[in-house]
Amino acid sequence: MDASVKRAAKSKRPSKTQDNLVYAAVWLACFAPLVWLAWRAFSGDLGANPIETLIRQIGVWGLRLLLVGLAITPAARILKKPRLVRFRRTVGLFAFAYICLHLLTYIGVDLFFDWGQLVKDILKRPFITLGMAAFVLLIPLAVTSTNGWVVRLGRATWQRLHWLIYLIVPLGVAHYYLLVKADHRPPLVYGAVFAVLMGWRVWDALAKRTRA
């Protein structure tokens, strides 16, 4: 964030109550897919293969939230709502939670804690290898998501570490793409969204350079 944006943010700070309400709304929105899936599971509406449906749906929501997270900075700039960026951490941590749950369901419910099979899957199945790599790379980002860690690492180092997300999201998309049997349109849509978000960043960086 440059200085002008920070100033703007300070001048328009809303009341504490307003702030809490907005946060609550974001939390609810992030929780909604999980509540909806839990409801469908509870009412037996997950189809003939509920375990597969759960694993896939939770995973897809993890990917969607990662993309929402990546869309916040461009949205804040384009809409001139700089304070939107405070939701990057919330959305990112929710994405991490969904991905943890996705992994847990796969290990605990699908494989039923067959650790030998898990190791085989990771080594032999490219789509699982990529998914697992994405998950492992997300861990340091989740751990260093607190203000304390930003201070500890220093803003620049922290920022560089969090650029890992630009690798993690395409890994997630590839993980999805490699799983699909014939219709690659859905994973390609997520790939395209990622490409647009990255394209904006490149364009923005180039524009800054020409301005400087």
Add this chain to the structure above:
Amino acid sequence: MLIRHAPDLTDNDVTDRALYLRRREFIGGAAGLGLLGAAGAASARGLTYGPGFSTTETKTSRKDITSYNNFYEFGVNKEDPSENAGSLKTRPWTVRVDGECEAPASFAIDDLIKGNKLEERIYRMRCVEGWSMVIPWVGFPLKDLLARVKPTSKAKYVAFETLMRPSEMPGQRWDTLAWPYREGLRIDEAVHPLTLLAVGLYGDVLPNQNGAPIRLVVPWKYGFKGIKSIVRISLVEKQPATAWNVLAPREYGFYSNVNPAVDHPRWSQATERRIGEFRRRETLPFNGYGEWVADLYRGMDLKRNF
């Protein structure tokens, strides 16, 4: 092991027997209903259930069998076929049987259904994706139909083709697979007594999403070999092209026999989830039909001929 084969199976608990005996009325429609009903009941009394071919395992529910389908002509998601297949018109319908045979012919679907002794066969179905079902089909052995066209000695393979009708099969408007769907069998596989042309399910007319009006069932092979809504069966000399093999030759072989020892390049085939069960179960070689079909592949490298 859970798979037991009743020596002479009379298991007909899948649907009410009275209803089951009336199935030809549903099939025959309004035309000559009384006559058909009587004839149907007479021949049904003499039904022969394949000796020991039906499994006594718990059948998958009708709801799951008819709502969890891979039938890409109606969309790529499992629920798409049950939602979209209503548009398919299955009458009139003819199946052309031609190629290397002395008496090529076109058969009207109702003649096929009336002219063959229908049997119930409760088969395991293992999908290449790692799930399985137990399905009570009603049908007749493919070999009965092939015998009627008198194959010549040049008939080494059998090629199958699904209907091509994008106006009723919305999935065909996208080139996910090279339409129309094609499948193939070696002639000895095709005339094997286990190989079935199914026209019914759970004692009723085959629902559209399951491949109406007539589909192939080869229980020792992955489910995608069971081509649906067949319009053409050709006896051929050369191994025919098959839809999934054309799309991804490394992943889907011509044979595609169920084999826990040969993994799909992207996932393991060692285990499967039986629909309706929680824990995965071991996948059996030839889907548990090895005692009848393993001989067909004696001396073949099943890893190479996957």
